[in-house]
Amino acid sequence: MEKIVVIVAGGTGKRMNTAVPKQFLLLKGRPVLMHSLDVFHRFDKFIRIILVLPVDFIESWKNLCKKYDFKLIHEIKAGGRNRFESVKKGITNIPDECLIAVHDGVRPLVSISTINRCFEQAMKSGNAIPCMKIPETLRKIESHGNIQVDRKNYRLIQTPQVFKGSVLKSAYRQEYREHFTDDASVVENLGYKIHLVEGNADNIKITHQHDLIIAEAIMGKDLSI
Numbered sequence: 001m002e003k004i005v006v007i008v009a010g011g012t013g014k015r016m017n018t019a020v021p022k023q024f025l026l027l028k029g030r031p032v033l034m035h036s037l038d039v040f041h042r043f044d045k046f047i048r049i050i051l052v053l054p055v056d057f058i059e060s061w062k063n064l065c066k067k068y069d070f071k072l073i074h075e076i077k078a079g080g081r082n083r084f085e086s087v088k089k090g091i092t093n094i095p096d097e098c099l100i101a102v103h104d105g106v107r108p109l110v111s112i113s114t115i116n117r118c119f120e121q122a123m124k125s126g127n128a129i130p131c132m133k134i135p136e137t138l139r140k141i142e143s144h145g146n147i148q149v150d151r152k153n154y155r156l157i158q159t160p161q162v163f164k165g166s167v168l169k170s171a172y173r174q175e176y177r178e179h180f181t182d183d184a185s186v187v188e189n190l191g192y193k194i195h196l197v198e199g200n201a202d203n204i205k206i207t208h209q210h211d212l213i214i215a216e217a218i219m220g221k222d223l224s225i
Helices: 033-042 054-067 083-090 112-125 164-169 181-186 209-221
Strands: 004-009 048-053 075-078 098-104 127-133 138-142 146-150 155-157 161-165 196-197
Touching: 004 196, 033 048, 033 098, 033 112, 033 181, 048 054, 048 083, 075 083, 083 161, 083 196, 098 112, 098 164, 112 127, 112 161, 112 196, 127 181, 155 209, 161 181, 164 181
Parallel strands: 004 048, 004 098, 048 075, 127 196
Antiparallel strands: 098 161, 127 155, 127 161, 138 146
């Protein structure tokens, strides 16, 4: 079955407090986004890569590809006003009979083993969502104060989130709702059971300046990334 990855890179740099979108900031001498595309190519050199970017930054990306001699083959699509719209645009004209991974462009440290687990589980059960156990104590904020909750009942969710093409396309025909914070929530809203697989601890989402420092340190200790 054909494998496709839709890499969503719709940020504009607001939370990072930079004029340059976070996906274009340098990590080990190359834009973050190039690392994210590269890991999927290393996972499967035949995977179809679709990159969704804010329309105003498409030319900037093309210029960066020339500057850094980045020749990995990928398709570029213009994103929408939010993540939901961007994914919806990204999966346009994709066949039903395929496996689609949706990945955050600012998660450049996802491991090949995590990607492989997601695709294998999605082939069996229709979807696969990588997650991590929570090592810290959790407290729930309530109207009267806060209470401790059992962290064993919670997981941190990552990407790539992988689905059978027909399932994901059907899910994105829904109208947008505020609780659609990732692709699993969109698919779950149609009544599908979500299947969790183990992620990798290094698969951090680069959102703030200190995340870049952490990512640099991780890549320094693991030359396979």
